[in-house]
Amino acid sequence: MRQSFTIGGQSVAPGERQIVVLPVSKLSNHTPVTLPVHVLHGERPGPAMFITAAIHGDELNGVEIIRRVLRTIAPGNIRGTLLAVPVVNAYGFIARSRYLPDRRDLNRAFPGSPNGSLASRLAHLLLNEVVKRCSLGVDLHTASIHRVNLPQIRCDTRRSPRSRDLALAFGAQVVLDSAERAGSLRRAAREAGVDVLVYEGGEGLRFDEFAIQAGVDGIARVMLRTGMLESPDDVDDGHPAHPSSTRQGLLANAAKWVRAPEGGVLRTRKRIGDAVSEGEIIGVIANPYEEGDTPVHSPRRGIIVGATTLPIVNMGDALFHIAWSAEMTAKPAPRGEVDAEPVMDEDEIF
Secondary structure (H helix, E strand, C coil), X not given: CCCCEEEXXXXXXXXXXXXXXXEEEECCCCCEEEEEEEEEECCEEEEEEEEEECCCCCCCHHHHHHHHHHHHECHHHCEEEEEEECCCCHHHHHHCCCCCCCCCCHHHCCXXXXXXXXXXXXXXXXXXXXXXXXXXXXXXXXXXXXEEEEEEEEECCCCCHHHHHHHHXXXXXXXXXXXXXXXXXXXXXXXXXXXXXXXXXXXXXXXXXXXXXHHHHHHHHHHHHCCCCCCHHHECCCCCCCCCCCCCCEEECEEEEEEXXXXXXEEECCCCCCEECCCCEEEEEECCCCCXXXXXXXXXXXEEEEEECCCEECXXXXXXEEEECHHHCCCCCCXXXXXXXXXXXXXXXX
């Protein structure tokens, strides 16, 4: 028999599910703010895994992904322990904002401090009470508002071969070999010995069914890969449809935002997930007061992994995020080359 799992002063027995509420702070009107954690403690030994969402309060797809995962997996069906935090940044979630009340980005505050700013204290609590108790995790994100991301996994495959294996097992269309940003959850977790995949999919403040289902399926595949689930039958209601199936996505090592050469009204010719060729026209910018259009060209052969959803653009606005691998182009494009913006952590490159 396994020992109970203790978190926040509470013990969860093997085969049980509990919600453990970790106190964070109080609002200015004395309303408590907490960090509720779903704990599913399996009867059989196995790895501990965390899933987090809404570190940025306006990123909602991850909240729904976790809800569906929790409805489809029972403690009796898993090996090990699953910790799920549907809403990390409750302040931003309530305010429909990416940030905390002091405009700090929580994903730049790790590893945090028990005596620092609000962001630093919340980061310290999440890292020490949840992340460090696990050996792997999935951090769920979306694009910022007015942008949309193709479902994708971001990890640093050079630092952790295991992360590469788990990223490919997730089964997203694209795996971006992504550098870590200072202060991010992913870097702090990796420095603590925890492998973390960052999942990006959809748009801020919007539900995207395709991105949500891809996230649910991917988490199930990772749990199967690590032995936390033994078969698709361990998923109670039959979803995801075929989580054990292998899907080989593109492993990209570079990406670049294509920016507006002029201001005006953008008419797109490509969508996220579309393949593009070098020099191909992927959009056209028109000015309602002048004749003639300004074409927007793809700088490389690759795949569109992110795009603006606003048709009104100013010169220099980011329009299309194109990712590629060295195998996709005759001229190798290793990460960090002069004309490529390195694929960054769970953030848009503005």
